[in-house]
Structures are given as structure tokens and as C-alpha cells.
Amino acid sequence: MSSVVLVHGIFNHLPGVPPAEAAVRKAEQCRPKLAAGLAAAGLDVPVPEVAMAYYADLLRDEAPERQSAVGGDRLESLTDQELAEVYEWLVAAGGPELPDTQNVGLKPVRQMLGWLVEERSGRAAGRIHEQTVQRLERLLVGQLREVEAYTSWPGRRRAVRERVAEAIRAGRPSVLVAHSLGSVVAYETLHAFPGLEVELLVTLGSPLRVPTVVRRLDPGLRSGRGARPAGVARWVNVADVGDLVAVPPGLSKAFPVDQDETTDVGLGFHGLGGYLSNGLTAAALAPYIS
Structure with a gap:
């Protein structure tokens, strides 16, 4: 059981590494970042157990074309x-x-x-x-x-969702943290498996409002609004002020976000590590992991 399950974004493929091992490696890389964020926020909270929903291998194609x-x-x-x-x-x-x-x-x-x-x-x-x-x-x-x-391929999309859903079932987390493309994957997965429940969904650097993403989203927006997944009790979104992936700014303008925050994570303005090390992210997580 993990207090926090992470859903990664792009550039996370570990070639030749079995998915289960890749998930462990990625989680181990992220836990110190979260510890730094808790310290930056001045929070005396134990660093939670962290698991990674790793799916990057499923986005790789062998066919040359x-x-x-x-x-x-x-x-x-x-x-x-x-x-x-x-x-x-x-x-x-x-x-x-x-x-x-x-x-x-x-x-x-x-x-x-x-x-x-x-x-x-x-x-x-x-x-x-x-x-x-x-x-x-x-x-x-x-x-x-x-x-x-x-x-592009429905079968692959289903496989990614199933992999992420299984990580959530196994971890039974209080908090699901989804970064970048991972926020799209998490949003679709939570809708596809309405029995999955988390107390808090945190999206970081989310491209959910980017036009090319909106056109492909499943389920799509209705009258310009997205729906909250049934199993999500609270949704917090954090975006860096200079993050060109998280555009247009203000996720709550199109999605039922309870708390929509803008911050500055420094020169690593889109990396997951920068977001996890940020005190604002840590403060959002703290009540659910202490």
C-alpha cells in the first residue's frame, strides 16, 4: 500500500528495463523530491511511501513506419x-x-x-x-x-489505462499525483474505471486544456467543460507560471478543479522533480499523507 501513486509524463522510458523494475526506479527517484518539497514548506510530516504507475514502455512501437x-x-x-x-x-x-x-x-x-x-x-x-x-x-x-x-491506437490506450488502474488498485493511495501527459492518462483512467477512488487528485503541469489534447480527450468535454471522475473527492492543480505545456492557464476554467494554483518551480519549469520539490505541491498533499 502506498500513500501516493505517481503517474509520470513524457521522457520516462527506460529501454530494456522490465516495467515493474522501471516503476520502482522511477518511484525511488521521486521520493527525495517530495521530501524536499515537504521541507521547503516547513511541514513536519513523514515522507510517504510512493509508487509509480509506469506506462512509458507501452508508447513505444517496434514497427519502423x-x-x-x-x-x-x-x-x-x-x-x-x-x-x-x-x-x-x-x-x-x-x-x-x-x-x-x-x-x-x-x-x-x-x-x-x-x-x-x-x-x-x-x-x-x-x-x-x-x-x-x-x-x-x-x-x-x-x-x-x-x-x-x-x-493513436485504441488497444494501446486501453493497455495504458489498465496498467495505471492496476497501480492504483495495488497502491490504494490517498493521493494520486499526475504530471504532464500523465494527467491526461490519469483523467481518462479514472473515468474508465469509476470504481477507483482517491481522496485527492493532484495534477502538475497539465496539458488538459491544450487544443490538440482536448480534441482527443476521452471522455470529451461537454459544452466546454470536463467532468470530475466519480472516485475523486478533491482535485488540486498546480502549474508553473512559465510552463508552456500547462496552457492555457487556469485548468479550473474547463475542469472541476477545487484548487487551481500557479507557482514558480525555477528553471526546471516542467519537470516532475521541480513540481514535487515545490512547497505548494507538498502543502496540498500534506493533509492526506500525515
């Missing part, structure tokens, strides 16, 4: 349709719309990404700025590709 769904991490590797979706993503983040949206090209999309880094983060310029843009470019491409990998 499917490798593009999970390979490549630069804008140049995208198809025209995928580039248009990245453009739509950046507009949702607050980027300026192009005058001719029928001819979205690589250069203007990359320029828009750079502009957003400057406007949203206000962080260092020069080489550090360039490195930040490259990191965000890789992040957006990876996010888009793994969303596609998760949603």
Missing part, C-alpha cells in the same frame, strides 16, 4: 500537420497569431517560441535563452508525439 510517433525532438522532424498543432499550442500559450494561418512555417513557429520564452519567463538572455528555447522545443515535440502515441 511508426517510429516517427515517438522519435525526433526538433521542430524539423514534424510533419506539416504536427507543426500546425504546435503553432496552435503556442497560440494557446499566449503567442501572437500569424496573419496567414494557412501557411504556418518552421521559422515563424520557432520565432513564436522564442518570443514566448522572453515574455513568459523573463529569464536570462543570450546563450541561456537559446538553450531554454531548445529545451522547450524538445519538450513540445516530445509532448505532441507521445500524445499521438497514446491516442
Whole structure:
């Protein structure tokens, strides 16, 4: 039994490692981060047992024609349709719309990404700025590709949900923490298995409002609103102020979130470790793990 079950996001595949072992490794990496968050919040709470719902291996394809769904991490590797979706993503983040949206090209999309880094983060310029843009470019491409990998085949989608549901059943957690793409997986899993119950759902850096994600969501939104999974007693969402995956800001505008928080997790503005180390996240978890 675990007090907390985590559902990871992208870039978590451990090639050649059995899923059960990968889940243990990932959980072991996260527990110290959560301990740091509790300390940062000044909370005298024992660090809870943590388990990871690991599903990254299920998003990997052996067929060469499917490798593009999970390979490549630069804008140049995208198809025209995928580039248009990245453009739509950046507009949702607050980027300026192009005058001719029928001819979205690589250069203007990359320029828009750079502009957003400057406007949203206000962080260092020069080489550090360039490195930040490259990191965000890789992040957006990876996010888009793994969303596609998760949603493209119904059988694989079911397999991911079943893997996550089994981790929740085994852990019987008080708290389910879902990061990035994991928040989409967790949302769909909790709807698909309404018998699963958690006292608290915490979503971190969630892309649930990103247009390309909304179009693929199951169950979809009704009249622009998502439904609370039946087994969730309380839902807290935390997003970094500069997180370009968690856009548009304000998850509660479209989903029944009880507490919608914005924070600053530093230069690791989308990583799970940064979110777990944040005192705001720890404060949300504390009443359920003490």
C-alpha cells in the first residue's frame, strides 16, 4: 500500500528495463523530491511511501513506419500537420497569431517560441535563452508525439489505462499525483474505471486544456467543460507560471478543479522533480499523507 501513486509524463522510458523494475526506479527517484518539497514548506510530516504507475514502455512501437510517433525532438522532424498543432499550442500559450494561418512555417513557429520564452519567463538572455528555447522545443515535440502515441491506437490506450488502474488498485493511495501527459492518462483512467477512488487528485503541469489534447480527450468535454471522475473527492492543480505545456492557464476554467494554483518551480519549469520539490505541491498533499 502506498500513500501516493505517481503517474509520470513524457521522457520516462527506460529501454530494456522490465516495467515493474522501471516503476520502482522511477518511484525511488521521486521520493527525495517530495521530501524536499515537504521541507521547503516547513511541514513536519513523514515522507510517504510512493509508487509509480509506469506506462512509458507501452508508447513505444517496434514497427519502423511508426517510429516517427515517438522519435525526433526538433521542430524539423514534424510533419506539416504536427507543426500546425504546435503553432496552435503556442497560440494557446499566449503567442501572437500569424496573419496567414494557412501557411504556418518552421521559422515563424520557432520565432513564436522564442518570443514566448522572453515574455513568459523573463529569464536570462543570450546563450541561456537559446538553450531554454531548445529545451522547450524538445519538450513540445516530445509532448505532441507521445500524445499521438497514446491516442493513436485504441488497444494501446486501453493497455495504458489498465496498467495505471492496476497501480492504483495495488497502491490504494490517498493521493494520486499526475504530471504532464500523465494527467491526461490519469483523467481518462479514472473515468474508465469509476470504481477507483482517491481522496485527492493532484495534477502538475497539465496539458488538459491544450487544443490538440482536448480534441482527443476521452471522455470529451461537454459544452466546454470536463467532468470530475466519480472516485475523486478533491482535485488540486498546480502549474508553473512559465510552463508552456500547462496552457492555457487556469485548468479550473474547463475542469472541476477545487484548487487551481500557479507557482514558480525555477528553471526546471516542467519537470516532475521541480513540481514535487515545490512547497505548494507538498502543502496540498500534506493533509492526506500525515
